[in-house]
Amino acid sequence: MSGAGYTLNEIMTVAAARLLRNGQVCFVGIGLPSAVANLARLSHAPELVLIYESGTIGAKPDVLPLSIGDGELAETADTVVAVPEIFRYWLQGGRVDIGFLGAAQIDRYANINTTVIGPYDRPKTRLPGAGGAPEIAAAAGEVFIILRQNPRAFVERLDFITSAGHLTGGDSRAKSGARGRGPQVIVTDLGILRPDPESKELVMTSLHPGVTADQARAATGWKLRVADRPEVTEPPRSEELDLLRALHARTARAHGAAPAEG
Amino acid sequence: MAAIMSLREAIAENVRDGDVVAMEGFTHLIPFAAGHEVIRQGRRNLTLVRMTPDIIYDQMIGMGLANRLVFSWGGNPGVGSLHRFRDAVENGHPAPLAVEEHSHADMAARYQAGASGLPFAVLRGYVGSDLPKWNDRIRTVSCPFTGEVLAATPAINPDVTVIHAQQADVRGNVLIWGIVGIQKEAVLAARRAVVTVEEVVERFDATPNACILPHWAVSAVAVVPGGAHPSYTHGYYDRDNAFCKAWDGISRDRRNFADWMEKHVLGTRDFAGFRRSIGLAEAGAAS
Numbered sequence: 008m009s010g011a012g013y014t015l016n017e018i019m020t021v022a023a024a025r026l027l028r029n030g031q032v033c034f035v036g037i038g039l040p041s042a043v044a045n046l047a048r049l050s051h052a053p054e055l056v057l058i059y060e061s062g063t064i065g066a067k068p069d070v071l072p073l074s075i076g077d078g079e080l081a082e083t084a085d086t087v088v089a090v091p092e093i094f095r096y097w098l099q100g101g102r103v104d105i106g107f108l109g110a111a112q113i114d115r116y117a118n119i120n121t122t123v124i125g126p127y128d129r130p131k132t133r134l135p136g137a138g139g140a141p142e143i144a145a146a147a148g149e150v151f152i153i154l155r156q157n158p159r160a161f162v163e164r165l166d167f168i169t170s171a172g173h174l175t176g177g178d179s180r181a182k183s184g185a186r187g188r189g190p191q192v193i194v195t196d197l198g199i200l201r202p203d204p205e206s207k208e209l210v211m212t213s214l215h216p217g218v219t220a221d222q223a224r225a226a227t228g229w230k231l232r233v234a235d236r237p238e239v240t241e242p243p244r245s246e247e248l249d250l251l252r253a254l255h256a257r258t259a260r261a262h263g264a265a266p267a268e269g
Numbered sequence: 270m271a272a273i274m275s276l277r278e279a280i281a282e283n284v285r286d287g288d289v290v291a292m293e294g295f296t297h298l299i300p301f302a303a304g305h306e307v308i309r310q311g312r313r314n315l316t317l318v319r320m321t322p323d324i325i326y327d328q329m330i331g332m333g334l335a336n337r338l339v340f341s342w343g344g345n346p347g348v349g350s351l352h353r354f355r356d357a358v359e360n361g362h363p364a365p366l367a368v369e370e371h372s373h374a375d376m377a378a379r380y381q382a383g384a385s386g387l388p389f390a391v392l393r394g395y396v397g398s399d400l401p402k403w404n405d406r407i408r409t410v411s412c413p414f415t416g417e418v419l420a421a422t423p424a425i426n427p428d429v430t431v432i433h434a435q436q437a438d439v440r441g442n443v444l445i446w447g448i449v450g451i452q453k454e455a456v457l458a459a460r461r462a463v464v465t466v467e468e469v470v471e472r473f474d475a476t477p478n479a480c481i482l483p484h485w486a487v488s489a490v491a492v493v494p495g496g497a498h499p500s501y502t503h504g505y506y507d508r509d510n511a512f513c514k515a516w517d518g519i520s521r522d523r524r525n526f527a528d529w530m531e532k533h534v535l536g537t538r539d540f541a542g543f544r545r546s547i548g549l550a551e552a553g554a555a556s
Contacts, residue, residue, distance in 0.1 A: 037347070060373060061295050061448045073510060074346030076296025078503050081447045090295055090320070090451045091381050094374035099393055118397070122370070127403050133358045135350075137400060138321075138342035142374040145396040171397025184418070185396040262510050 011216060013243050015196040018215050020046060020251060021243040023153050023194040031104040032056040034143050037075045039153045040107035045071060049250050058097060060139040062088045070261040098146050106147030108140055110154045112162050115208050115229045117172030117190035120165040127167055137169050144170035145185040156195035162228040173207035197223050198240060213238040271441030271487040276465060279489035280306040283461045288428040291318040295450030296346055297503060300433040301325050302496035302540035303465050308332050309535060318427055320376045320451055324516050327351040331526050333363040341376045348513050352520040370404055375422050380451050382424035383458030394420035430459035433497045435504060437466045441484035444473045447503030449480050456482055465493040467505050493540050495552025
């Protein structure tokens, strides 16, 4: 907890939630994206449609799911469909506005690695793998990404591209056949990054209050571009913090665990 | 034609050494009891297929039953890594594990192709991803009408698919509700199918389009109350999150894992014995 009365995880989650608009259809990854999407739904975007890859459409969980397939998601959904249907009709069919993803690693073009650290055939660390992300990253209208900013996560070169961001920059994504516009916003515990309109390289366009450009550069494994006059993220309002903390408290009680991250 | 039999008989008859085995479930309805029975019966050289390998495949891999894993996301949901899976991939312990890796959309499409009698699946997949560089079963096909290039991958047709469901009726028809995952496609893609259920009822109380697998599409049904523990069965019991977290500690160390499996799985006769062994109440009892 900083002297500001909120944590960096909290401002990260709140800043990300503000990006979601009422009525949008959001395909939600587990973990931080799920906290973000549910905070948005509980605050300014009550008609935000949450889709989880387990097949739950219009889920309205009262507590954050521990997994992508919790019963809470099915019980509160408008409908529950089979897994092939969620990917074929709803995602590939073009009905998803925002794909909200987490990542283990990301590069300057917002390509994502969730597969391995080290060589694929002799991995140093075997990560869980692709899940739904490659097709979410390709097919969603646009992609938002949330992850903590540090040199292990923001790397010069990915060991493996699991899911495409802007590939090698410029028009490389447009030429790839991906239908969606790709990553438009990356929210971290230090600030917000957006792709340059031409080169598609990520630029730090906003810093959270008290975070310096040098801090952001030091937390990034490539030579980070910072906007000439980066915005300062609006601090979380007390009603946003109340909603987020209540959500985490309900979740902790329901799962019998310590409150989750973010 | 589904015969209702004991789980021991159902596995003995339908899961064989060297088989391609799909034990499916998407967080919900994971066939843990059936997986334990495969371990007890000492099957070998299995190819394990699953979209989301979790604790039960961690146990099977750690016990050395599998030499190949076909999957799209491997982890302990909400907890972290699968340590036995990682040890097999990173260190070849207890045996090298070949990995064939896809995405969820692809695995789902491959099961659909298998269930549909088609040789391959087509999807808008893997755009910009490195996965096709490491998996030569991810290829491309050109649309004969537009020329557009799409991802193509072979159908999945398991020798046997094993799932858990809420109910069977007395004829062996199977009813599933809640998150239905990929189970119907996985059963219809397979040569044989084993279904464990919470209970057998005289007749279902369900709408006509509830997910019902007709008895003649299933090889064997076995009644195993609580058989999806520590995952959950919608309408019956919640997931045992404490167990899923505890598994992280049990599985981290090779010796600790082997002792635990010896004591609780190999050292018990059936799933009811396993449940008693780890201190759970009798399944089906009022909770």
